[in-house]
Amino acid sequence: xxxxxxxxxxxxxxxxxxxxxxxxxxxxxxxxxxxxxxxxxxxxxxxxxxxxxxxxxxxxxxxxxxxxxxxxxxxxxxxxxxxxxxxxxxxxxxxxxxxxxxxxxxxxxxxxxxxxxxxxxxxxxxxxxxxxxxxxxxxxxxxxxxxxxxxxxxxxxxxxxxxxxxxxxxxxxxxxxxxxxxxxxxxxxxxxxxxxxxxxxxxxxxxxxxxxxxxxxxxxxxxxxxxxxxxxxxxxxxxxxxxxxxxxxxxxxxxxxxxxxxxxxxxxxxxxxxxxxxxxxxxx
Numbered sequence: 389x390x391x392x393x394x395x396x397x398x399x400x401x402x403x404x405x406x407x408x409x410x411x412x413x414x415x416x417x418x419x420x421x422x423x424x425x426x427x428x429x430x431x432x433x434x435x436x437x438x439x440x441x442x443x444x445x446x447x448x449x450x451x452x453x454x455x456x457x458x459x460x461x462x463x464x465x466x467x468x469x470x471x472x473x474x475x476x477x478x479x480x481x482x483x484x485x486x487x488x489x490x491x492x493x494x495x496x497x498x499x500x501x502x503x504x505x506x507x508x509x510x511x512x513x514x515x516x517x518x519x520x521x522x523x524x525x526x527x528x529x530x531x532x533x534x535x536x537x538x539x540x541x542x543x544x545x546x547x548x549x550x551x552x553x554x555x556x557x558x559x560x561x562x563x564x565x566x567x568x569x570x571x572x573x574x575x576x577x578x579x580x581x582x583x584x585x586x587x588x589x590x591x592x593x594x595x596x597x598x599x600x601x602x603x604x605x606x607x608x609x610x611x612x613x614x615x616x617x618x619x620x621x622x623x624x625x626x627x628x629x630x631x632x633x634x635x636x637x638x639x640x641x642x643x644x645x646x647x648x649x650x651x652x653x654x655x656x657x658x659x660x661x662x663x664x665x666x667x668x669x670x671x672x
Contacts, residue, residue, distance in 0.1 A: 402481075402482045402536065403479055403480070403481065403482070403536045403539050403540050403543075404479060404480040404481075404482050404532075404536060405477065405478075405479050405521075405532070405535035405536050405538070405539040406426055406477070406478035406479055406480065407477070407478055407525070408475065408476060408477035408478070408518065408521050408522055408525060409475070409476055409477075409522070410433075410473065410474075410475050410476075410518070410522060411472070411473065411474050411475075411476060412472075412473050413435070413468045413469060413470055413471070413472035413473070414470065415470055416467035416468065416469070416470070417467065417468055418463065418464045418466075418467060418468065419437075419439065419462075419463050419464035419468060420463060421461065421462070421463030421464075422461070422462065422463065423459060423460065423461050423462075424456070424458055424459075424462075424478070425458050425459070426458050426478045426479060426480045427455065427456065427457065427458055427478065427479050427480065427481070428455070428456040428476060428477070428478050428479075429453060429454075429455055429456075429476070429477050429479070429542060429543065429546070430448070430453060430454040430455075430456070430474050430475065430476050431452075431453050431474060431475040431476075431508075431511065431514055431515065431518060432448045432449060432450050432451065432452050432453075432454075432472075432473075432474045433450060433473040433474055433475060433511075433515065434450055434471055434472065434473040434474075435449075435450070435468075435469050435471040435472035435473060435474075436448065436449055436469060436472065437454075437464075437468065437472060437474055438464055438465040438466045438468075439454060439456075439462060439463070439464055439465065440462060440463060440464075440465050441456055441457065441460050441461070441462040442460050442461055442462075445465055446505060448474075448505070450511070451507060451508050451511040452505060452506065452507050452508070453505070453506045453508060453514070453546050453549075454504065454505055455502055455503070455504050455505075455546070458480075475515065475518040475522075477518070477521065477539060477542065479539045500543070500544060500547035500548075501547055502543055502546050502547050503546065503547075503549070506546050506549040507549065508545065508546070508549045509549060513545055514542055514545040514546070517538055517541050517542045517545065518542070520538060521535065521538045521539075521542075561602055563588070563590065563595070563598055564598050564599045564601070564602035564603065565602075566588055567584055567585075567588060567595055567599050567607060568599070568602075568603065568610065570584050570587060570588065571584065571607070571610050571611055571614055572614060575611060575614040575615050575618065575637065575638055576615075576618075576636060576637060576638045577638055578638060578640070579611060579638065580608070580611070581595070581596050581606070581607040581608055584607060595607070611638075612648050612651075612652060613652060615637040615638055615639065615648070616637075616648065616649055616652045616653060618636070618637055619633050619634075619636075619637045619645070619649060619657065620653070620660065620664075622636060622637070623657055623660055623661040623664070624661070624664060626661065630642055630645070630646070630657050630658070633645070633657070645657070
């Protein structure tokens with residue numbers, strides 16, 4: 389559902405790009421308080437940007453965008469930190485009778501929603517468009533058609549920020565599921581977060597982070613929990629020794645296995661066996 393301050397943009401409506409730039413803070417200056425006659429799109433590259441627009445306040449971090457409306461008073465709410473960098477571009481929406489007539493003929497012209505504040509899943513995509521605009525602007529290669537098209541592409545990146553984020557979240561969930569399946573199938577081998585990551589072709593820190601995000605625990609914890617769960621089943625068989633169970637569950641050191649088992653089950657393997665081996669247990 390579009391927000392009250394979101395920009396509903398008909399792609400049939402012509403854009404008129406103005407100018408753009410990269411702001412680099414050198415100290416603790418304030419963003420000027422002003423009212424502009426055109427729209428402004430900001431992409432924070434580094435640091436934090438604290439802004440207001442009329443009665444609203446915003447605290448923007450790297451990878452976030454802000455759309456400022458024409459005719460509204462805006463400025464900074466606190467001094468800008470020395471590490472702040474952000475891209476900005478001004479643009480207008482041009483309405484005329486020919487556009488209105490064309491919209492009446494073509495009811496299929498797509499409309500995109502530009503949220504006032506967006507968290508980009510891939511901010512580097514928008515940054516590349518800004519860099520292209522700025523490079524052509526500085527070398528006088530930027531003609532009006534290219535400027536308007538680049539601006540429309542920038543706004544399209546912001547409009548689809550949620551979709552991109554959802555796609556990335558889905559792919560992250562898939563990778564976490566792969567890791568979990570690998571642990572379920574290879575718990576009896578000498579595996580670790582690093583070896584699981586290498587087997588799946590990912591960086592160990594990255595894989596560990598997304599696994600915890602998906603399952604609420606670390607990969608190391610998942611490995612131990614899987615092994616302890618299997619060990620509980622083996623312990624119900626009084627003929628299997630603790631050393632054999634440790635080996636079957638991927639532990640080369642029985643004492644280490646005992647410590648891990650006690651950590652997760654609050655009892656020793658022998659005490660667990662003594663308490664539960666006489667029970668009739670059904671498993672699915």
